[in-house]
Amino acid sequence: MTKSSSRRALIWFRGDLRLDDNPALNFANDIGYELLPVYVHAPHEEGEWAPGGASRWWLHHSLDSLATSIESSGGKLLVRKSESTLHELRELIEVHQISAVFWNRRYELSFRERDEEIKKSLTALGLEVKSFNSHLLWEPWEVSTGESKPYQVFTPFWNKVSSFDAPPLARSPDKKVKWLAPLTASCDMTELKLLPELPWARSFPDHFRPGEEGARESLDKFVAVAAASYQSARDIPAQAGTSRLSPHLHFGEISVRRVWHEVQELLSKTRETKVRESLKTYLKEIAWREFAYHLLFHFPQTSNQPLRDAFRNFPWEESPEQLRAWQQGRTGYPIVDAGLRELWTTGYMHNRVRMIVASFLVKDLRISWLEGAKWFWDTLVDADLASNTLGWQWAGGCGADAAPYFRVFNPTLQGEKFDTDGDYVKRWIPELKNLPDKWIHKPWDAPPLVLSAAGVQLGKDYPHPIVDHKQARDAALAAFSKMKSYAKI
């Protein structure tokens, strides 16, 4: 190798699409390397959980945004499409006389297996190879019970991490980054074919701004406006009571350490009890994300298999028509349909409503949580294997710290409790907008005169309920208790 080559490092971006508080980048920059920023598109290496449609839309714009930031600081993001990431990296290393490769860790099994191979192979070639934690506050293997086992219940997990020292502070690069100009052509973003062919995502930009700036904007807005009332507002789907940072965190456009410390700082300056409780509740939600990664790391099979063995042979219903009705938001239960329509239109669904629609799929329709997980995977801009798996197994009652099988959400009561005036339902189901609040969550009970005055003919303008909740609940309880009795034998 030539002398100059010893100062060149390749920064491999993947799920950490930011320049702020990027440990791999900071490390290389501190040492004084010239940096070649690379993104390799090889979705087949992610197996069956390669990014879904909504995630690909986000990824397209997020990469665009990263490329722009790098360009405005004098560099160029090298985007490559490849059948083999290892092969691609080796070629780039050769062409650019690279001596070190740095990246930030990912925790999904397909990444871990592939990255280990890459690390082994590049190390064998004599390169300096290092991976870093950019994605989590606590590495999954750093948190364990008194018996040195992984946690399966959130509260003790939370107690444990609460006893730890504060996670490292976030930091931006100390000195100006020396970008290395690529000698290889970058492929055009459109070649990655990340955008949907049909105009499905056309209104996503009205609701989200992918990229590091958009992430920063969301955090600033949350800290300034919504954080103070988070505790009560977060459960009201008609309100903008949540941070909506999930897709930004998933793609690593903002550092979770940055989020954590800014909320902590606000907490330390706040005396008012209500606000303090809100901020603490938000930090706890951030810890749920950590818990999800902890679980997926230690129980990687749970993305496809129930964590609890008793559910291994649970007789889920095969009902393509009902699954379709659920996906398309025509179950006849307004709060459920509103959620699924919000999802389809915006690539997002309010968390309270995620729980309601999940309970409906798994308990009322008794369709497998995996079907729900797959649909969310394809349609959510924040689809994340750790959080999605935890969420669906929680709803299905088959996972860690899961809702007990007998906990069945009543979609009408949930609607009345969390969407009292029906604002959320009316926003996403305009055909019901003239229905009085009293009936908005149970149009099937509305007197015929009220329905006709509101311009609603059930079965025509809006569907009849596809199942009777009371009957469905009883059937679910019967099926689950049967499973329980088998499980004992």
Place this chain on the structure above:
DNA sequence: TGAAATGTTGGGGCG
């Protein structure tokens, strides 16, 4: 990060 069924209590109507 439920809801329904069942149990208990206490005020008020009424003979």
Place this chain on the structure above:
DNA sequence: ACGCCCCAACATTTC
């Protein structure tokens, strides 16, 4: 004035 019944309102248990 007293006992009885009804039934909210709330608490507890069960699914």
